[in-house]
Amino acid sequence: MTDIWPRSKRSEVMSRIRGTNTLPEMKIRKVLTAAGLRYRIHPPGVPGKPDVAFLRSKLAVFVHGCFWHGCPDHYSAPKSNAIFWRRKLEKNRYRDAAVRDQLFAEGWVVLQFWEHEVEEDPILCATEIASTLDKLNADFSGSRVRWIRRGSAERHSRSE
Numbered sequence: 001m002t003d004i005w006p007r008s009k010r011s012e013v014m015s016r017i018r019g020t021n022t023l024p025e026m027k028i029r030k031v032l033t034a035a036g037l038r039y040r041i042h043p044p045g046v047p048g049k050p051d052v053a054f055l056r057s058k059l060a061v062f063v064h065g066c067f068w069h070g071c072p073d074h075y076s077a078p079k080s081n082a083i084f085w086r087r088k089l090e091k092n093r094y095r096d097a098a099v100r101d102q103l104f105a106e107g108w109v110v111l112q113f114w115e116h117e118v119e120e121d122p123i124l125c126a127t128e129i130a131s132t133l134d135k136l137n138a139d140f141s142g143s144r145v146r147w148i149r150r151g152s153a154e155r156h157s158r159s160e
């Protein structure tokens, strides 16, 4: 592969794709900050260390990578090492479900976005977060929505 970027640019890009602070997450955070919302990033002590968390409202937000978490629109299994990758995906999904259950058990509300949803329209995603927060803050009666997923993810979970 040819080197098309200078070293500085390359390390900037690498730092984006490495670790937990991935680009889509940063995009959504930027919008939330611009909207004046205050949140925590990967708070320790909260199950699954959500990408964005509102501690007082108990709203946890995850941005799931289309590949690692098996997005119904974009996941395609690698052709080599097929079994390895299938197991990997199953393990990630199992962990996602376990984290959700643990959050529900502790009274959290969970919003999950796919990486591509954030890439396509971070403002729409942030709007959904803000309106969920409004609902949560307006209603402490115990009839809170427990689990919210966006369109494509919901369709997928039904067909599972």
Ligand SMILES: [Zn+2]
Pocket (backbone or CB within 6 Å): 066, 071, 072, 073, 074, 075, 114, 115, 116, 117
């Ligand atoms: Zn996707």
